[in-house]
Amino acid sequence: MKKGVLIFFSLQLLFLTACWDSNEIEDLGMIMGIGLDYNESEEDVFSMTNQYVVPNNIEGTQFGSSGGDPYQNITLTGSNFFQIIRENSLETDRPPNYTHLKSMVLTERLLKEEPLKQLISFFLRDHEFRRTVAVFITKESSADILAVEPTKEMFPAVQLKELTQNHDRSLYVQDTLKFGEVSKKITEGASFVIPEVGINKGRIRLLGAGIISDKSEQIVGWLTPEEIAGLKWITNEVSGGLVAIKKENSEADQAVLEIMKASTSIEPVLKEGQLTIQLKVKSSLRLAEDWEIKRDVFQEGWEKELKKQGEQVVKEEMEHVISIAQEQKLDYLEFGTWTSIKQPAYWQKHHKDWERIFSQLPVTIDVDFTLTGYGTQDIN
Amino acid sequence: MQTNQHSLPIIIFFISTIIGVGIVTLPRETATIVGQPNMWISVILGGIVAFINALFLFMLMKKYPLKTVFDIAPELVGKWIGKLLNLIFVCYTIAISAYIIRTMAEIVNYYLLDKTPKFVVLLVLVLSCMYLVSTGLSNILLFLQLYFPLILLTFLLLTLLSIKNIEPTHLRPILYMDGIDLLRGVNSTFFSFVGYELLMVLSGQYRLTRWKPVVFILGISIGSVCFIYVLFFILNIGVLSIEELKVITFPTIEMAKAIEFQGFFFERFELLFLFGWIITIFTTLTAYYYSAMLGVCKTVNCKKSLLMNAIIGLLILTLSLVPSGITELFSYGTYLNYLSYASLIAIPLLLFLFSFRKGAMK
Numbered sequence: 001m002k003k004g005v006l007i008f009f010s011l012q013l014l015f016l017t018a019c020w021d022s023n024e025i026e027d028l029g030m031i032m033g034i035g036l037d038y039n040e041s042e043e044d045v046f047s048m049t050n051q052y053v054v055p056n057n058i059e060g061t062q063f064g065s066s067g068g069d070p071y072q073n074i075t076l077t078g079s080n081f082f083q084i085i086r087e088n089s090l091e092t093d094r095p096p097n098y099t100h101l102k103s104m105v106l107t108e109r110l111l112k113e114e115p116l117k118q119l120i121s122f123f124l125r126d127h128e129f130r131r132t133v134a135v136f137i138t139k140e141s142s143a144d145i146l147a148v149e150p151t152k153e154m155f156p157a158v159q160l161k162e163l164t165q166n167h168d169r170s171l172y173v174q175d176t177l178k179f180g181e182v183s184k185k186i187t188e189g190a191s192f193v194i195p196e197v198g199i200n201k202g203r204i205r206l207l208g209a210g211i212i213s214d215k216s217e218q219i220v221g222w223l224t225p226e227e228i229a230g231l232k233w234i235t236n237e238v239s240g241g242l243v244a245i246k247k248e249n250s251e252a253d254q255a256v257l258e259i260m261k262a263s264t265s266i267e268p269v270l271k272e273g274q275l276t277i278q279l280k281v282k283s284s285l286r287l288a289e290d291w292e293i294k295r296d297v298f299q300e301g302w303e304k305e306l307k308k309q310g311e312q313v314v315k316e317e318m319e320h321v322i323s324i325a326q327e328q329k330l331d332y333l334e335f336g337t338w339t340s341i342k343q344p345a346y347w348q349k350h351h352k353d354w355e356r357i358f359s360q361l362p363v364t365i366d367v368d369f370t371l372t373g374y375g376t377q378d379i380n
Numbered sequence: 381m382q383t384n385q386h387s388l389p390i391i392i393f394f395i396s397t398i399i400g401v402g403i404v405t406l407p408r409e410t411a412t413i414v415g416q417p418n419m420w421i422s423v424i425l426g427g428i429v430a431f432i433n434a435l436f437l438f439m440l441m442k443k444y445p446l447k448t449v450f451d452i453a454p455e456l457v458g459k460w461i462g463k464l465l466n467l468i469f470v471c472y473t474i475a476i477s478a479y480i481i482r483t484m485a486e487i488v489n490y491y492l493l494d495k496t497p498k499f500v501v502l503l504v505l506v507l508s509c510m511y512l513v514s515t516g517l518s519n520i521l522l523f524l525q526l527y528f529p530l531i532l533l534t535f536l537l538l539t540l541l542s543i544k545n546i547e548p549t550h551l552r553p554i555l556y557m558d559g560i561d562l563l564r565g566v567n568s569t570f571f572s573f574v575g576y577e578l579l580m581v582l583s584g585q586y587r588l589t590r591w592k593p594v595v596f597i598l599g600i601s602i603g604s605v606c607f608i609y610v611l612f613f614i615l616n617i618g619v620l621s622i623e624e625l626k627v628i629t630f631p632t633i634e635m636a637k638a639i640e641f642q643g644f645f646f647e648r649f650e651l652l653f654l655f656g657w658i659i660t661i662f663t664t665l666t667a668y669y670y671s672a673m674l675g676v677c678k679t680v681n682c683k684k685s686l687l688m689n690a691i692i693g694l695l696i697l698t699l700s701l702v703p704s705g706i707t708e709l710f711s712y713g714t715y716l717n718y719l720s721y722a723s724l725i726a727i728p729l730l731l732f733l734f735s736f737r738k739g740a741m742k
Binding site: 021130132178183334338 | 490491492493494495496500549552553556620621624626627634637638639640647648
């Protein structure tokens with residue numbers, strides 16, 4: 001009996017030899033951000049920047065010292081990305097690990113040369129890449145973007161991702177475009193926009209967006225921040241920001257309205273075989289900044305003029321973006337998606353011809369503002 | 381409440397057996413066939429078909445209380461043909477065990493342990509299952525009850541964390557549907573409900589003769605599995621969209637990967653989900669393993685011995701290592717479906733017809 005117990009326990013040792021795949025966390029080269037770029041050279045057309053965490057330089061940790069950056073960027077070139085990643089091993093002792101990747105920067109040059117689908121196929125195939133990685137596009141080189149000294153965060157890649165978190169503060173900021181969303185858009189065969197980043201006075205800054213065409217899956221145009229605002233109004237993504245009524249547009253001095261609530265409904269209406277898109281914007285706003293002395297907010301009806309002017313501003317922004325999209329024949333306004341939902345029978349018949357239909361689609365815009373208040377004090 | 385005391389372990393047995401690989405791969409399979417946002421209707425239809433089939437199996441077993449399908453086959457169709465039918469059923473249970481554990485090994489290999497050989501992963505699983513099975517059915521039922529809450533908790537967590545990622549536009553239009561495609565989808569969703577056929581094995585231990593408790597047990601088991609599947613379908617479609625589902629190998633895990641925490645290290649929820657999911661694979665394996673062993677013992681009239689146990693384990697293990705890659709593995713799944721047809725519909729139907737002849741002769 002005793003012998004049996006002894007054998008049993010000895011056999012247990014076989015199963016207690018720890019994990020086959022054990023990887024010490026200290027030995028991992030955690031990557032926070034990657035930047036992909038295109039080279040003009042003949043052979044190694046791609047370059048890839050990996051932003052490594054350097055744990056020893058993180059202040060406050062056990063071995064942390066205040067000297068040096070807590071990150072290290074390594075840029076290497078090659079003809080495919082997997083090769084570049086493996087080449088990292090020639091320069092760093094820690095194998096790159098992408099499970100905590102935060103952001104990914106693509107460049108204009110790259111997307112002019114290569115279609116996005118093939119570019120990201122490797123990153124979708126590999127299990128380490130998360131679907132939550134934020135994707136950006138830039139006109140500069142991606143290595144430069146990742147090298148910008150972060151101001152509030154520890155890593156440039158984290159700062160980049162956090163920037164888009166402000167999408168509820170400004171109309172010019174798009175919601176984070178996640179890697180998973182990019183994949184979805186590509187499999188759906190839809191055009192879409194990628195948030196653009198740039199460098200402004202040594203700081204990183206969100207700019208407009210780059211338009212990816214559904215046909216070539218390459219970059220075909222750009223949107224300015226103002227156009228982003230129009231796009232957000234159309235696609236029902238507005239959750240905050242402001243509407244500025246300029247001096248030129250009104251008889252009174254300028255005024256700024258803060259958006260408290262906003263929603264847009266996209267309604268494809270089919271009448272006698274003709275499809276029309278009806279956009280209805282509903283928003284409640286508050287007077288935030290007022291330069292007009294004559295306005296008396298205690299008088300009933302003070303908001304009427306502001307309401308009309310504000311509605312006009314938004315309507316023009318939206319019309320502008322729609323005209324751009326229709327001219328390019330690229331439906332990044334999600335009209336197709338809504339047609340397929342609300343008019344499935346029509347969509348079934350005409351979706352092959354959508355590009356042509358979209359470019360001539362009549363759109364009616366109806367903006368309805370409610371001004372709910374003027375703040376805590378009216379000094380005018 | 382005599383029925384309730386008996387029925388809870390059996391319900392848990394069925395639910396644990398039915399839920400397995402399907403929860404991870406079914407959304408892709410169905411998306412490629414149906415390809416519309418309301419494909420979860422196919423799941424409900426598949427569940428109904430499974431329920432009807434299960435009732436039919438019960439109608440057969442009801443005539444022979446405290447006997448398994450392995451006992452009645454030789455009695456009804458003659459000794460040798462009966463043994464042949466038993467063998468087909470045993471082959472089915474072994475094949476399905478091998479298939480599910482191989483799929484699990486592929487997933488573990490992708491997401492958890494990429495250096496550990498698949499053989500080792502499978503060996504550990506089969507060995508522990510062997511141990512559990514050798515202790516008998518009552519212990520198996522206890523084990524299933526022990527881990528059942530954990531499985532539910534994992535599913536619940538995944539659901540709660542994924543809800544905010546759902547984009548309602550992916551799920552629409554709901555009412556516009558292509559009925560024929562939905563019906564074609566049933567062909568694949570139905571197979572994700574297999575597991576209830578072990579009723580024909582459980583009937584050897586439990587006196588399942590009255591309609592009411594059995595309909596209750598089957599209804600609750602298949603109904604709750606159906607609910608979980610529909611829930612996961614809606615989550616999968618809502619988070620990933622139909623077009624994306626068609627190209628993702630293991631959609632539910634990718635869905636778990638889309639979960640994001642605002643933090644540094646607590647962001648890999650898919651690993652946590654995998655731990656819970658592996659248990660569901662283990663429970664499914666246990667149920668089929670036990671049935672296979674019982675079948676072999678009844679057919680060749682031997683005692684349930686450790687040797688027999690080891691042989692079955694070895695068979696499952698070897699068979700699971702046959703496919704060379706994941707594409708080949710999935711193509712074997714199609715052959716497995718034919719075996720399922722044979723064991724779920726053809727064999728019981730044959731026995732059912734013969735049971736009338738026998739009765740007439742008496």
